[in-house]
Amino acid sequence: xxxxxxxxxxxxxxxxxxxxxxxxxxxxxxxxxxxxxxxxxxxxxxxxxxxxxxxxxxxxxxxxxxxxxxxxxxxxxxxxxxxxxxxxxxxxxxxxxxxxxxxxxxxxxxxxx
Amino acid sequence: xxxxxxxxxxxxxxxxxxxxxxxxxxxxxxxxxxxxxxxxxxxxxxxxxxxxxxxxxxxxxxxxxxxxxxxxxxxxxxxxxxxxxxxxxxxxxxxxxxxxxxxxxxxxxxxxxx
Numbered sequence: 001x002x003x004x005x006x007x008x009x010x011x012x013x014x015x016x017x018x019x020x021x022x023x024x025x026x027x028x029x030x031x032x033x034x035x036x037x038x039x040x041x042x043x044x045x046x047x048x049x050x051x052x053x054x055x056x057x058x059x060x061x062x063x064x065x066x067x068x069x070x071x072x073x074x075x076x077x078x079x080x081x082x083x084x085x086x087x088x089x090x091x092x093x094x095x096x097x098x099x100x101x102x103x104x105x106x107x108x109x110x111x112x113x
Numbered sequence: 114x115x116x117x118x119x120x121x122x123x124x125x126x127x128x129x130x131x132x133x134x135x136x137x138x139x140x141x142x143x144x145x146x147x148x149x150x151x152x153x154x155x156x157x158x159x160x161x162x163x164x165x166x167x168x169x170x171x172x173x174x175x176x177x178x179x180x181x182x183x184x185x186x187x188x189x190x191x192x193x194x195x196x197x198x199x200x201x202x203x204x205x206x207x208x209x210x211x212x213x214x215x216x217x218x219x220x221x222x223x224x225x226x227x
């Protein structure tokens with residue numbers, strides 16, 4: 001019930017291409033869905049987040065698409081750059097109780113120049 | 114940078130020992146959450162402290178304990194270390210009851226148990 005499933009495990013994209021990472025969840029009590037970016041040796045940094053009352057949110061080159069009925073959400077990175085090479089985690093959180101983040105297993109993105 | 118600091122950066126312990134990790138939250142934040150990130154995996158929630166009280170706990174045994182101080186900094190203590198405790202330990206601070214707002218992560222403490 002608490003799982004967030006993330007795919008793919010790794011992704012190689014050419015510079016300028018679109019990177020797409022997908023996540024699915026089961027617990028319908030989740031109501032906050034952030035994406036984090038993590039570079040080696042660093043802690044996760046918040047990229048963008050969405051709540052289920054909207055289907056899409058865009059910030060710069062990063063877009064979250066959210067499908068509430070399918071219980072799926074995805075991160076799209078437009079015009080991918082070598083500096084985007086990092087590990088990306090989706091996460092989910094309930095707005096009640098302890099409000100801990102439940103993370104996906106991560107996607108290692110490599111953007112080739 | 115998030116303003117969340119953790120110490121030490123790296124730590125090597127042997128099985129059965131005890132360890133204390135420290136976290137200073139971002140200025141103004143009153144909630145600290147601790148996560149364990151095993152190699153190649155996503156962070157797993159250990160517990161959360163809000164205004165010096167434990168405010169929720171993940172699926173970790175009692176030998177994982179914590180503390181939050183009046184200045185909202187926090188400690189994670191692990192007793193009777195096991196090999197599987199080797200991981201990156203992350204703390205995240207946030208503002209609001211129960212960590213309602215965005216959680217900002219520190220750089221982590223890399224713990225190796227031999």
